Amino acid sequence: MDPKKLSYFATVVEQGSLAKAAKRLTISQPALSKSMDRLESELGMKLLERSPAGILPTALGELIYSHARAIRDEMDIAAKRLEPDREQVQTINLGTLPSLTSNVIPRAVSKWRQQHPDVLLRVVEKVQVELLLGLLRGEFDFIVGQTEFYDVFLEGLKQRVLFRDRLCVFARADHPLFRLSTLSWADLAQYPWICPMVGWPQRTILEKLVTAEGLDPPRQLVECGSIDFTKSLIASSDHLALLPAHAAISQTTASPIKALPITVAELKRDIAVIFRERAPLREISQDLIHFIREVGNDLASATDTAG
CATH class of the missing domain: 3.40.190.290 (D-Maltodextrin-Binding Protein; domain 2)
Known part of the structure; x- marks a missing residue:
């Protein structure tokens, strides 16, 4: 199966229209239609059908779409991971809970920045479910959140508890x-x-x-x-x-x-780092996680003593 055709197929399913998908992919509609015909011919099965609501995947099309989307997302992640090398700027995309941004994350970043003055760090606050969805889509290199909400998602993620x-x-x-x-x-x-x-x-x-x-x-x-x-x-x-x-x-x-x-x-809750199993953490990310664990444990000890 041609990865490019699968990527095109995923976009067609999501847009529900060849015209909209072609516009999003910046290719002509006839070229996209021809690509979908070839994909169906190569697989020997019908993947798309037209309806009053637009183009919809068949039952087999739904199955292929789940894999096509995963392949496209992996390709996007690979492209993003190569961009910093081309630009000579290393970037970390961190997703975290709002409750951790008042103390834990800022203090950890302050320590980490002394070791990595030239790395671009993007910090995004979201609720747990949105963090996990963003991680699966490749929007974050890793997230810092709660462990209790991890098991509701599919395979492909790993977690390590950082502090209580x-x-x-x-x-x-x-x-x-x-x-x-x-x-x-x-x-x-x-x-x-x-x-x-x-x-x-x-x-x-x-x-x-x-x-x-x-x-x-x-x-x-x-x-x-x-x-x-x-x-x-x-x-x-x-x-x-x-x-x-x-x-x-x-x-x-x-x-x-x-x-x-x-x-x-x-x-009481456990705070963990969660990341994609097929996207191992880089050294600069591991350094930041080290400081998040250190600051989290220090603050937890301080509040326990005060309590």
Whole structure:
């Protein structure tokens, strides 16, 4: 099978139209149509059929498409990995959870940069599912996320645990809840909360914890994925939020938010580096991962001692 024809075939399936696919591939429609006819002839099977909705793959076409897409993605990844060598500029594309960009990732990058002053580093924040999808598509060299969400995806990824993280319920330093001798989830549920969108790990954990106590989830909710906005709102109101223990650590001034003295096993999580099995990590990436592990463990030890 000709890899170029397979790549063309994948684009036709995704565009649902020969005209749209030809435009995207910057080739003529007759040339693309001829290429698809030859692919079907070479395989001895019908792969595409026309319908009122456009061009659709047959059952066999769906099977070939899954392989064609993987081949095309591998070719794209190879091209991207060669680009830095042609440009004489090494590049790392890192995807990470927003909750790790307030402390862990910046501190690790600061240390790593001293060893690699000329490497271009791109850092992208996304939720776990989007990180994994981006990794599978070759958008990232590696991602740093949670291990709990790894098993829902297909083969082709590998992971290594870097450090143990702990989520805490944060409130402003003078919040009324700090005056209570004992805390329960019923006490916490009475206050407004800031939560990520539905489906994010912290949101799911909160809902499970309050439901286990026979309580309804908090009704006063602000949905937001920004860690900076979450911390600002906590500091200036009665809102509560689940954040990593290291989120309140500041290198310059005392933090205006504090962790409430309540914890359960569900608030612990493993942070791992996840990468494509067929795209081994380069030395510059391994160096950055080393510092992420080092900083993560140092911050985890500091918060455990403070707790």
